Amino acid sequence: MAIDFELTQEQKELQELARRFARDVMAPRAAKADKLGEFPEDVYRKAWELGLMNLNVPTEFGGSGLGELDQCIITEELAYACGGMTTSISANCLALQPINLAATKEQKERLLKPFCASYNLASFALTEPSGGSDVASMKTTLKREGDEYVINGEKVFITNAPHASIYTLFATVDAARRHKGVTAIVVPRNTPGITVGKDEDKLGHRASATSSITFENARVPVANRLGEEGDGFKIAMNTLDSTRTPIGALATGIARAALDHAAKYSLQRSSFGKPIGEHQAIALKLADMAQKVTAARLLVWYSAWLADQGKPVPMESSIAKCFASDSAMEVANEAIQVFGGYGYMREYPVEKLLRDAKLTQIYEGSNEIQRLVIAKELLKRFA
Numbered sequence: 001m002a003i004d005f006e007l008t009q010e011q012k013e014l015q016e017l018a019r020r021f022a023r024d025v026m027a028p029r030a031a032k033a034d035k036l037g038e039f040p041e042d043v044y045r046k047a048w049e050l051g052l053m054n055l056n057v058p059t060e061f062g063g064s065g066l067g068e069l070d071q072c073i074i075t076e077e078l079a080y081a082c083g084g085m086t087t088s089i090s091a092n093c094l095a096l097q098p099i100n101l102a103a104t105k106e107q108k109e110r111l112l113k114p115f116c117a118s119y120n121l122a123s124f125a126l127t128e129p130s131g132g133s134d135v136a137s138m139k140t141t142l143k144r145e146g147d148e149y150v151i152n153g154e155k156v157f158i159t160n161a162p163h164a165s166i167y168t169l170f171a172t173v174d175a176a177r178r179h180k181g182v183t184a185i186v187v188p189r190n191t192p193g194i195t196v197g198k199d200e201d202k203l204g205h206r207a208s209a210t211s212s213i214t215f216e217n218a219r220v221p222v223a224n225r226l227g228e229e230g231d232g233f234k235i236a237m238n239t240l241d242s243t244r245t246p247i248g249a250l251a252t253g254i255a256r257a258a259l260d261h262a263a264k265y266s267l268q269r270s271s272f273g274k275p276i277g278e279h280q281a282i283a284l285k286l287a288d289m290a291q292k293v294t295a296a297r298l299l300v301w302y303s304a305w306l307a308d309q310g311k312p313v314p315m316e317s318s319i320a321k322c323f324a325s326d327s328a329m330e331v332a333n334e335a336i337q338v339f340g341g342y343g344y345m346r347e348y349p350v351e352k353l354l355r356d357a358k359l360t361q362i363y364e365g366s367n368e369i370q371r372l373v374i375a376k377e378l379l380k381r382f383a
């Protein structure tokens with residue numbers, strides 16, 4: 001028996017822990033945090049206390065030391081309650097993965113251990129105002145002066161930026177070298193010369209904070225550089241290869257929530273003398289939604305399972321992220337349709353799911369970029 005979809009006892013326990021946290025702590029706060037654009041820091045602190053943050057950091061450096069499939073199981077559960085809170089919780093995994101991948105043991109001891117030892121947030125600072133998809137065109141500069149780098153430039157749309165204590169920054173030592181100039185460095189938030197912009201007013205994920213970061217002659221020790229000068233592009237891409245699949249899990253959680261709300265409502269709401277779920281047009285919608293949720297989860301688990309075996313997954317992770325996020329949009333949209341006019345009202349939970357689903361098609365590599373990656377990997381096989 002080569003394939004086994006049964007979760008281990010430990011995975012079932014993790015799933016139950018995340019499900020309970022999502023139901024008891026996140027869900028009761030989700031609607032208000034979304035409405036007011038609140039950043040529920042006590043919820044994030046509690047996630048850290050339960051070991052639901054820093055999932056990908058090895059235990060010897062204070063993280064949960066979990067594999068990718070474990071991370072996906074947890075992420076789907078959290079996102080079932082609130083996509084925005086899950087984005088802020090997961091942003092630590094995104095920001096810390098470059099350190100996991102490229103830091104020396106000394107750097108991990110110095111940068112990861114104290115960070116993980118108490119509640120802290122981190123940000124992954126890659127995107128610039130002139131474009132997020134074309135990473136190699138970045139303009140933020142790192143100029144070496146003795147034992148320090150001097151940083152100048154601006155990053156935008158950075159999750160958790162106002163609340164993070166460290167930024168994993170990608171900047172260039174020579175813009176003319178395009179991707180070969182990109183360099184990764186860990187920047188403490190309290191470095192003089194750093195200004196965090198306003199908290200962006202967003203369509204969805206409103207419980208998460210998103211801001212620009214401006215660097216004006218900010219000085220950071222060379223000792224905080226990850227890898228060598230010019231390694232940053234590869235570090236960023238390898239990071240996204242491993243965090244893309246959990247974004248698929250996040251999208252699956254949103255889609256599953258939309259399906260469950262729609263299914264329950266279809267049994268409660270009647271028209272023409274019977275529950276709307278018994279009208280074939282609605283039943284078929286629910287069947288299509290269920291197919292998408294199930295397929296999304298299986299693609300996510302497959303990609304995560306491959307990654308946990310050390311296999312490269314550029315194509316599988318792109319397929320998982322792209323399919324799951326497109327599915328989340330479609331399923332949330334149909335959930336609103338099942339709810340009819342009530343679905344359009346903020347008082348009901350499904351319109352938030354559509355707003356939250358949208359981001360999953362955009363961030364951590366837009367779905368257009370995912371399709372380019374999938375096509376490139378596919379065509380390699382026939383070249």
Ligand SMILES: Cc1cc2nc3c(=O)[nH]c(=O)nc-3n(C[C@H](O)[C@H](O)[C@H](O)COP(=O)(O)OP(=O)(O)OC[C@H]3O[C@@H](n4cnc5c(N)ncnc54)[C@H](O)[C@@H]3O)c2cc1C
Pocket residue numbers: 091123124125126127128129130131132133134156157158159160202205210359362363364365366367368369372
């Ligand atoms: C709420 C939120 C949180 C975010 N958090 C972070 C974060 O923590 N850290 C971080 O670094 N970034 C973050 N981002 C940025 C996000 O990753 C980028 O928005 C995304 O990568 C797209 O970049 P862009 O917005 O500059 O769009 P652009 O790159 O300008 O693209 C615009 C459109 O053109 C398409 N496009 C671009 N190039 C091509 C091409 N070659 N072929 C086909 N289509 C193309 C894109 O798919 C998109 O539809 C966040 C964004 C949001 C909205």
